[in-house]
Amino acid sequence: MKKSLLILSFFSLLLSFKASAQGDQLIKRGEYTLKFLDNSSLISEELAQNLANTFFEVYPKMVKDLNPKATKTVTLMLDTNYKKVAVSGKGNILIGALWMSQHQHDTDLVTHELMHVVQDFKALGPEWLIEGLADCGRFQYGLNNTAADWNLPPLESFHHYKFGYRIAARFLLWIDKYQKPGTIAQINARLKDDSYKSTSWKEITGKNLDELWAIYSVNKDID
Ligand SMILES: [Zn+2]
Numbered sequence: 001m002k003k004s005l006l007i008l009s010f011f012s013l014l015l016s017f018k019a020s021a022q023g024d025q026l027i028k029r030g031e032y033t034l035k036f037l038d039n040s041s042l043i044s045e046e047l048a049q050n051l052a053n054t055f056f057e058v059y060p061k062m063v064k065d066l067n068p069k070a071t072k073t074v075t076l077m078l079d080t081n082y083k084k085v086a087v088s089g090k091g092n093i094l095i096g097a098l099w100m101s102q103h104q105h106d107t108d109l110v111t112h113e114l115m116h117v118v119q120d121f122k123a124l125g126p127e128w129l130i131e132g133l134a135d136c137g138r139f140q141y142g143l144n145n146t147a148a149d150w151n152l153p154p155l156e157s158f159h160h161y162k163f164g165y166r167i168a169a170r171f172l173l174w175i176d177k178y179q180k181p182g183t184i185a186q187i188n189a190r191l192k193d194d195s196y197k198s199t200s201w202k203e204i205t206g207k208n209l210d211e212l213w214a215i216y217s218v219n220k221d222i223d
Pocket of ligand 1 (some may be wrong): 112113116131134
């Protein structure tokens with residue numbers, strides 16, 4: 001409630017902007033709407049613009065590629081009371097305002113969370129896989145990963161796909177590139193229609209997960 005109205009400066013030509021209350025912004029571009037809520041005084045207008053711009057740059061591409069029926073309206077809430085990093089569900093993304101203010105380049109945190117929104121899986125699959133897929137999305141669609149010093153770390157001997165996130169993302173991208181193109185899309189589709197099973201990997205690639213990991217661990221390149 002403390003934050004002054006977001007001034008969209010040059011975005012004003014592209015966005016129709018309406019403030020519903022101090023700290024709350026309703027931003028529209030085409031068929032997409034972002035409800036931007038901020039109860040803190042920690043987020044600069046520049047950072048707020050970067051977060052909003054990430055949504056409008058990234059999300060329509062994800063929807064087109066992954067789930068055309070996904071919601072076109074997303075709520076992004078920066079909350080001082082939320083002490084963790086971020087969480088999302090059903091078109092809502094909650095970000096810890098303090099964390100965001102301390103990691104100003106990490107705007108593709110939103111890209112990761114938007115992957116969860118666009119996935120809109122009916123049933124929860126394995127957590128490592130859900131988070132790995134979200135970081136695949138961040139890697140593929142992210143706008144500011146380099147400035148945030150965010151990348152997919154090289155494979156280490158102690159890694160396992162069950163670590164999820166970037167480690168799983170690198171593995172998934174490797175499968176998609178070197179074992180069976182289209183695997184990521186097919187796994188996404190099965191999670192979406194609740195037909196994903198542990199046997200899906202063998203059905204799609206001809207190998208089960210542990211067989212794939214064993215090959216990956218000696219053929220690590222994803223370039
Ligand atoms: Zn996540």
